[in-house]
Amino acid sequence: MIDRAVTFLVPEGIDDPARVSGGNLYDRRIRDGLGGQGWRVSTVEAPDAAGATSTLRGLPGGATVLVDGLVGLWAAEGIAAAAGRLRIVVLAHMVAAAFPGATDATMAAERRMFAAADRVVVTSSWTAKELSRRGLVTSERIAVAVPGVDVAEAPGEGPKNRLDLLCVGVVAPHKGQDVLLDALARIPEQGWTCRIVGSSRPFGDFASSVARDAQRFSGRVRMTGVLHGPELAAEYRRGALLVAPSRVESSGMAIAEARGHGVPVVAAAVGGIPDTVAGGGAVLVPPGDPEALAVALGAWMTDPALRTRLRTEVRAARVGLPTWAGSVSAVARALEAS
Structure with missing residues (x-):
């Protein structure tokens, strides 16, 4: 029987409220969930490659x-040196080689x-396919553990003409907030x-460039x-439409x-996003295309029937959303099989 003890090597500051990211949130939910399922989790924050290797x-x-x-990218040499001596499971939130401008050194690491x-856990089926396609990991060594969703209480119908847009994510080139602002500049002011x-x-x-550009509105x-927490939940309740203009996205x-x-x-059709919105309630546009994004946003703003259809679809899709318990169980199975 496997010893249910695991050391979890994570980036420094995953519990820091000022460093909120999807990856940090996922790591925290897996850490806490494994502990709730009887695993003895020792979390070690690695500030750099030397710390991880040590x-x-x-x-x-x-x-x-x-x-x-x-952490694995920073400490690839240390992980390679530990191969065979330790049972190593890598939790891959992304495929670094898929990012524009990825350097030869990053791809080699x-x-x-x-x-x-020994095993690789990924957060989307797209990532699993991408790793196999690039020859980075054989399919039999990959386990998929999609992020769970905290389903809120049944939302009310709300005003039909709300035009409050919301974009959530670290302000970064791969998240495409600059594309969003470029698209909004093409749309007449309609409230x-x-x-x-x-x-x-x-x-x-x-981020500073995006902030300067935002001032023109x-x-x-x-x-x-x-x-x-409650502040972010309030934004989701307030928002009528989430806009995700990512250039790269695993899930x-x-x-x-x-x-x-x-x-x-309304989101870019890139990476794992099409899988995430399977079931309806979304409009997909080409990534990095502000004109196409502007057209989609303009349609949302001017077409009440479209808004009604998407709201109906997304409410119906809530029933089958993945859970964090399922995510934790998938990671636990990978640890047991490694």
């Missing part, structure tokens, strides 16, 4: 370690990390507002910074949360 060296032979993929892992929720810290120069676009946790709150979505 932790790996200090673990006894045969120990099970779950490594967040971001990613390949080294995956080659050393709409847009709130951009997310941390500006990890990609400061990009005379207060109709507001950047709230990080919100969590789209904000999209799933919006669907849990009964909020329709």
Whole structure:
């Protein structure tokens, strides 16, 4: 019988409210869920490659370690050195090689990390297929654990002409907030507002550029910074439409949360997003295309029948949304099989 003890190597600050991200939220839910299922989880925050490598060296032979993929990229050499001595499971939130501008060094580190892992847990079927397609991981070593959704109480019908747009996610080039602002600039002022929720810290120069660009909308676009808990839930209740203009996306946790709150979505058809919105309640547009996004947003704003249809579809889709208990169970099975 497997020893139900696991060391979870995560990025520094995953519990820091100022560093809210989909990856940090996922890690916390898995950590807490495994503990609730009888696993003894020792969480170690790795500030850098040296810290992660030191932790790996200090673990006894045969120990099970779950490594967040971001940490794994920093410490690929340390993971490779520990292969065979430790039972290594990599939790991959993304495929680094899929990002525009990924360097040769990053792609080499990613390949080294995956080659050393006994098992790889991914957060979407798209990621699993992408890893196989790129020859990074064989399919039999991959387990899929999609993010769960906290389904809110049944939403009310609400006003039919609300035009409050919401965009949730770290303010970063791969999330495409610049594409959203470019699209909004093409739409006549029709009473709409847009709130951009997310941390500006990890990609400061990009976030500053987005903030400057937002000023041209005379207060109709507001950047709230990080919100969590009741504040974030209030934004989902307030928002009439979630906009996800990502250039790269493995699954789209904000999209799933919006669907849990009964909020329709306009999103880029990229990565795992089409899988996340399966079941209806969404309009997909090509990634990085502000004109196509503007057309989709304009249709939402001017077509009451479209708004009604998408609201009806997203409410019906809430019944089959994945749960966090299912996510934790999938990760636990991967740990047991590694």
